Amino acid sequence: MKVTPLDLRQQKFKTVMRGYDRAEVEGFLNETAEDYEQALREADRLRDDLTRLQSSLDEHREGERNLRNTLLTAQRLADEIRNNAEAEGKRLIREAEGRSDLTISKAQSRLDEVQREIDGLRLKRRDVENSLESTISTLRNALEFVREQDQKERDEKILLHRPRPVEAQPVVPVRVLDELKVAEA
Numbered sequence: 001m002k003v004t005p006l007d008l009r010q011q012k013f014k015t016v017m018r019g020y021d022r023a024e025v026e027g028f029l030n031e032t033a034e035d036y037e038q039a040l041r042e043a044d045r046l047r048d049d050l051t052r053l054q055s056s057l058d059e060h061r062e063g064e065r066n067l068r069n070t071l072l073t074a075q076r077l078a079d080e081i082r083n084n085a086e087a088e089g090k091r092l093i094r095e096a097e098g099r100s101d102l103t104i105s106k107a108q109s110r111l112d113e114v115q116r117e118i119d120g121l122r123l124k125r126r127d128v129e130n131s132l133e134s135t136i137s138t139l140r141n142a143l144e145f146v147r148e149q150d151q152k153e154r155d156e157k158i159l160l161h162r163p164r165p166v167e168a169q170p171v172v173p174v175r176v177l178d179e180l181k182v183a184e185a
Contacts, residue, residue: 005040008033 008029015022 003036005033005037008036 011029013019013022013025
């Protein structure tokens with residue numbers, strides 16, 4: 001049975017001889033009713049506070065749970081992104097190494113080809129130089145031969161036009177004169 005403050009105020013006791021002082025009992029009951037009423041109000045306020053705090057606590061727990069789930073999801077996502085980035089980086093490095101090997105191979109092939117071309121051009125240059133030297137030598141010999149022929153013709157013309165001395169001089173063939181000139185030179 002639940003007793004309320006109003007029950008305490010309205011409570012009536014039987015009167016007996018030699019009983020308690022009625023005013024004192026009623027005063028005590030009124031004080032008790034007021035204290036009880038205040039205690040009930042305080043209990044209601046505390047229940048309301050408890051309900052409000054319990055609700056707040058539930059919200060905080062839900063927020064913590066959401067935050068924990070979010071952090072776990074973020075961690076998993078970060079791990080996944082890092083793993084994907086590492087895999088992509090390794091793939092890019094492999095591709096770059098493959099392209100660099102191919103480029104180096106092509107460059108080496110081109111270098112070998114250019115070196116062969118240079119060697120071929122050097123051989124052609126030597127051939128051209130030898131050919132030019134041979135042509136120059138042939139032309140020099142031909143020029144010397146032509147000069148010699150011109151000189152012989154001039155010498156013969158001079159001998160023909162030269163007055164003959166009175167004394168008899170031995171006649172030296174032109175060929176002998178040419179040999180002397182060559183020997184003098």
